[in-house]
Amino acid sequence: RKEVEQDPGPFNVPEGATVAFNCTYSNSASQSFFWYRQDCRKEPKLLMSVYSSGNEDGRFTAQLNRASQYISLLIRDSKLSDSATYLCVVNTLRDTGRRALTFGSGTRLQVQP
Amino acid sequence: DAGITQSPRHKVTETGTPVTLRCHQTENHRYMYWYRQDPGHGLRLIHYSYGVKDTDKGEVSDGYSVSRSKTEDFLLTLESATSSQTSVYFCAISESPGQGTEAFFGQGTRLTVV
Numbered sequence: 001r002k003e004v005e006q007d008p009g010p011f012n013v014p015e016g017a018t019v020a021f022n023c024t025y026s027n028s029a030s031q032s033f034f035w036y037r038q039d040c041r042k043e044p045k046l047l048m049s050v051y052s053s054g055n056e057d058g059r060f061t062a063q064l065n066r067a068s069q070y071i072s073l074l075i076r077d078s079k080l081s082d083s084a085t086y087l088c089v090v091n092t093l094r095d096t097g098r099r100a101l102t103f104g105s106g107t108r109l110q111v112q113p
Numbered sequence: 114d115a116g117i118t119q120s121p122r123h124k125v126t127e128t129g130t131p132v133t134l135r136c137h138q139t140e141n142h143r144y145m146y147w148y149r150q151d152p153g154h155g156l157r158l159i160h161y162s163y164g165v166k167d168t169d170k171g172e173v174s175d176g177y178s179v180s181r182s183k184t185e186d187f188l189l190t191l192e193s194a195t196s197s198q199t200s201v202y203f204c205a206i207s208e209s210p211g212q213g214t215e216a217f218f219g220q221g222t223r224l225t226v227v
Contacts, residue, residue: 003172008153032214043203043218044156087155089216096169101146101207101216105155 001026004090006104014112017078021107023088024070031099032091033064035073037084038106044087047073078111085109116140119204119219126226132191134222136204138184144207145187146216147171147179149200156203162187194226 006023013019025033033050048055050062050071061074071088088104116139126132136145144163148156148171158171160179168179176198178190191198201223207216 006155043220045218046215094169098163098169100144100158100161100169100171101205102158102172103148103156105153 002105003027003092003102004088004104006088006107008105008107010108010110012110012112013078015078015080017111018074018076019078019109020075021073021086021088021109022070023072023104023107024068025088025090025092025102026069027090027092028069029093030069030090033062033071034089034101035060035062035071036087036089036103038087039084044103047086075109078109080111080113083109083111117204117206117217117219119202119222121222122220123223124225126194126224128195128226129193132194132224134189134202134204134224136187136189136206136219138187138206140206140217141184142206142208142217143184144209144216145181146205146207147177147187147189148203148205149173149198150203150221151200159189159202191224194224196226198224199226200224 035047036044037047038044054063059076063072085106087106092102146161147159157173162168162181204219205216
């Protein structure tokens, strides 16, 4: 089983729609959670961190459910510029006792006019 | 933009040859990572470093080695390149892997092994 799993999509939505992505993680010792955005053939960039109480940044809302080990990202009022791949990222504990960032395979979003 | 550069940006090499990719940072961040990205797999961790001379294996470390002799440089070596190592390689840096800490990525190296 992958440490971080995401639905690969693609999610094809019209402009103005609300879309939600989920991500599950397997390591209950994971401490930190993030959503990154990656545009085609570009490097990933941080979209937002995910906090235990949930957090919002403009049209984006992230939530964490530790009991069920999943993270969600909600995008409201989708724009054409939101078209990208969204990567779920988890700070996982390695066998050595050190932590490293583990990425999901990403969910592709295509917003259509 | 964070000061992180990868070199080379593109490389074509032959099967069986050694290849070294370089990641250089000017941010003095403690953690440095090497990932590879392939269609359908997202970014997979190859190796990472949590300090000078301190490195650890990731989930796809076979066939790769790394070295970090100073804070700013993290080298990834393919000891004998194979076609399965054709990929896009990303280097990332962060102060720590903890909450609220952003990881910054280089622009990637596109490696083709023929």
